Amino acid sequence: MADGMEQERLAAAVAKNRKVVLRGYIERVPREDDMELVDGGAVELRVPEGVGGGPTVLVKNLYLSCDPYMRGRMQDFIHGSYIPPFKPGSPIEGFGVGRVVHSTHPGFGAGDVVAGMTGWEDYSLITEPEQLRKIEPSDIPLSYHLGLLGMPGFTAYVGFYEICSPKKGEFVFISAASGAVGQIVGQLAKMHGCYVVGSAGSNQKVELLKEKFGFHAAFNYKEEPDLTAALKRYFPEGIDIYFENVGGPMLDAVLLNMRTHGRIAVCGMVSQLGVTSHVGIHNLFSLISKRIDMKGFIQSDYHHLFPQFVDDITKHYRDGKIVYVEDLSVGLESGPAAFVGLFSGRNVGKQVVCVSED
Amino acid sequence: MADGMEQERLAAAVAKNRKVVLRGYIERVPREDDMELVDGGAVELRVPEGVGGGPTVLVKNLYLSCDPYMRGRMQDFIHGSYIPPFKPGSPIEGFGVGRVVHSTHPGFGAGDVVAGMTGWEDYSLITEPEQLRKIEPSDIPLSYHLGLLGMPGFTAYVGFYEICSPKKGEFVFISAASGAVGQIVGQLAKMHGCYVVGSAGSNQKVELLKEKFGFHAAFNYKEEPDLTAALKRYFPEGIDIYFENVGGPMLDAVLLNMRTHGRIAVCGMVSQLGVTSHVGIHNLFSLISKRIDMKGFIQSDYHHLFPQFVDDITKHYRDGKIVYVEDLSVGLESGPAAFVGLFSGRNVGKQVVCVSED
Numbered sequence: 001m002a003d004g005m006e007q008e009r010l011a012a013a014v015a016k017n018r019k020v021v022l023r024g025y026i027e028r029v030p031r032e033d034d035m036e037l038v039d040g041g042a043v044e045l046r047v048p049e050g051v052g053g054g055p056t057v058l059v060k061n062l063y064l065s066c067d068p069y070m071r072g073r074m075q076d077f078i079h080g081s082y083i084p085p086f087k088p089g090s091p092i093e094g095f096g097v098g099r100v101v102h103s104t105h106p107g108f109g110a111g112d113v114v115a116g117m118t119g120w121e122d123y124s125l126i127t128e129p130e131q132l133r134k135i136e137p138s139d140i141p142l143s144y145h146l147g148l149l150g151m152p153g154f155t156a157y158v159g160f161y162e163i164c165s166p167k168k169g170e171f172v173f174i175s176a177a178s179g180a181v182g183q184i185v186g187q188l189a190k191m192h193g194c195y196v197v198g199s200a201g202s203n204q205k206v207e208l209l210k211e212k213f214g215f216h217a218a219f220n221y222k223e224e225p226d227l228t229a230a231l232k233r234y235f236p237e238g239i240d241i242y243f244e245n246v247g248g249p250m251l252d253a254v255l256l257n258m259r260t261h262g263r264i265a266v267c268g269m270v271s272q273l274g275v276t277s278h279v280g281i282h283n284l285f286s287l288i289s290k291r292i293d294m295k296g297f298i299q300s301d302y303h304h305l306f307p308q309f310v311d312d313i314t315k316h317y318r319d320g321k322i323v324y325v326e327d328l329s330v331g332l333e334s335g336p337a338a339f340v341g342l343f344s345g346r347n348v349g350k351q352v353v354c355v356s357e358d
Numbered sequence: 359m360a361d362g363m364e365q366e367r368l369a370a371a372v373a374k375n376r377k378v379v380l381r382g383y384i385e386r387v388p389r390e391d392d393m394e395l396v397d398g399g400a401v402e403l404r405v406p407e408g409v410g411g412g413p414t415v416l417v418k419n420l421y422l423s424c425d426p427y428m429r430g431r432m433q434d435f436i437h438g439s440y441i442p443p444f445k446p447g448s449p450i451e452g453f454g455v456g457r458v459v460h461s462t463h464p465g466f467g468a469g470d471v472v473a474g475m476t477g478w479e480d481y482s483l484i485t486e487p488e489q490l491r492k493i494e495p496s497d498i499p500l501s502y503h504l505g506l507l508g509m510p511g512f513t514a515y516v517g518f519y520e521i522c523s524p525k526k527g528e529f530v531f532i533s534a535a536s537g538a539v540g541q542i543v544g545q546l547a548k549m550h551g552c553y554v555v556g557s558a559g560s561n562q563k564v565e566l567l568k569e570k571f572g573f574h575a576a577f578n579y580k581e582e583p584d585l586t587a588a589l590k591r592y593f594p595e596g597i598d599i600y601f602e603n604v605g606g607p608m609l610d611a612v613l614l615n616m617r618t619h620g621r622i623a624v625c626g627m628v629s630q631l632g633v634t635s636h637v638g639i640h641n642l643f644s645l646i647s648k649r650i651d652m653k654g655f656i657q658s659d660y661h662h663l664f665p666q667f668v669d670d671i672t673k674h675y676r677d678g679k680i681v682y683v684e685d686l687s688v689g690l691e692s693g694p695a696a697f698v699g700l701f702s703g704r705n706v707g708k709q710v711v712c713v714s715e716d
Binding site (some may be wrong): 268 | 626637639642643649655656
């Protein structure tokens with residue numbers, strides 16, 4: 001009977017819902033005014049009857065993830081894209097952590113904390129709850145499930161172990177190294193016995209790489225007029241493994257500094273996203289002379305490794321062998337600026353938006 | 359005693375030796391006048407005393423191979439090159455088939471036919487005879503040991519089976535498909551049960567691909583204003599395997615037409631050799647969205663497979679399952695023009711220079 005009364009109470013409860021919507025498709029680097037915070041009116045704090053045609057979960061969003069790949073969803077569908085575009089006028093979608101308010105799915109109940117695809121709004125109706133994963137209470141900050149233990153962490157894990165075929169003692173270079181993915185790749189590579197150098201776009205980030213993440217060396221690419229010469233300085237014997245996060249001139253410089261039988265894991269090219277005329281890569285002939293294996297990958301192809309990833313990284317974290325740095329932006333209204341900041345490197349560490357703390 | 363007399367006779371015998379020498383280093387597409395036919399004076403038809411400091415073989419060159427990689431040896435040493443440059447004023451070096459005139463190496467005797475690195479001249483002293491391989495008399499034309507059963511054939515064999523991971527029913531695209539390597543890749547792919555399309559630079563070559571080599575389809579890239587659209591037409595479901603021989607705009611068009619988990623074997627980029635400012639590749643983001651594995655390779659890394667390659671291809675040839683087309687140019691003096699022709703696609707099939715028939 002208490003349950004029935006509780007349901008009754010929820011049926012009456014409403015809350016204000018705000019949304020960050022995409023104004024229209026773009027084909028350039030995103031700007032804040034490509035998105036708009038709108039008043040979504042009042043939302044009933046329960047799953048409406050008949051919505052979605054199946055079990056549905058209403059979540060209150062706590063943390064939202066800002067990831068570079070989202071830029072690809074801000075343009076109209078292009079051939080070969082692996083993910084459908086956002087809908088103009090509808091909320092931005094992305095990974096998030098939320099608390100279940102009400103659920104018609106037997107696997108989730110009010111109060112559960114979940115991570116998965118959600119909307120950039122205060123409350124979201126998740127009509128495909130199978131994609132949510134429940135987060136058990138622990139000592140790990142909730143927002144880390146968007147980074148260290150989320151898609152970026154899994155990208156680092158899969159990319160390093162499955163794509164790079166690392167061997168102890170090898171020379172590893174990571175671009176955008178203080179970012180959501182790079183900081184983890186670097187720490188995994190160091191644990192693996194590799195020599196690790198990272199590049200980043202500010203001296204503050206370079207310090208972070210060396211002091212906080214323990215990279216053997218790091219440099220500010222903006223202060224290097226000749227990237228090829230810079231890499232030659234940091235890798236006099238060449239690079240065995242390049243974890244490619246940026247594309248453009250850095251990739252060209254790396255190609256000239258690779259060692260024979262080197263591997264390049266390609267997952268980023270952030271710098272090229274949203275640039276209609278992509279900067280050309282000129283040194284691919286190195287692929288032949290150095291017998292390089294350059295491989296693109298998407299973490300979701302390796303779904304079967306996710307449980308092992310969570311176990312491994314959780315253990316490393318608890319053992320103090322891996323740390324994680326986030327750039328936490330507060331308030332849903334700060335979302336557009338936080339997201340746009342990714343493309344100028346404004347964020348220091350993984351960019352997260354805190355919508356609510358509980 | 360007869361042997362002694364024969365040696366005596368050879369000691370006295372001399373022959374005219376001509377050489378094709380490199381005039382000086384270049385950093386552009388080769389021209390005929392970058393090389394020069396010079397009178398090398400008379401050569402004694404025996405290995406001189408004390409030459410080379412070890413066992414040496416004097417060969418009379420019969421066939422010389424023209425290969426695109428040789429362009430790389432016409433420029434001064436550049437970082438990352440995998441083979442040393444030619445010496446200006448000295449003969450061009452390359453693969454050849456020759457007949458042994460005299461040998462101080464126990465493994466080779468006068469009259470043996472050998473294949474290996476030799477000079478562009480009538481007679482060459484081979485001071486590293488270990489790199490020569492003896493060719494047993496057979497029904498296979500001697501010049502085929504520079505193509506079908508030589509480095510180009512082995513490149514095709516290694517590239518297709520070791521790099522492309524082919525599966526029956528996959529869609530295979532080959533650029534420069536009528537060339538020394540491409541024609542073999544296409545025939546191997548067809549034997550493997552793949553759907554095979556090739557591109558070439560003339561209608562004559564396109565006919566050859568379809569009529570002689572049995573490609574399922576072929577097109578003249580020079581008649582296609584939009585390579586991306588052309589590939590879409592020939593591969594409505596996309597390309598699983600691209601055997602990359604040319605680089606440049608064709609590679610960019612292919613990247614947009616690859617299927618998920620496609621493979622690109624990179625061994626050529628002929629069109630980019632000798633171009634100081636290489637044409638940029640713009641569509642590498644496809645590596646990520648399509649999870650493409652793009653891998654450079656050099657046949658010599660797979661030396662252990664050479665005997666199996668010779669057995670397999672010889673069998674296919676004798677069974678009539680594989681054919682080979684050569685462009686035979688007659689006379690050492692025709693060498694420079696024959697070599698230069700590679701870069702404008704003048705050759706139809708594997709370019710060989712016949713210095714002498716016996």
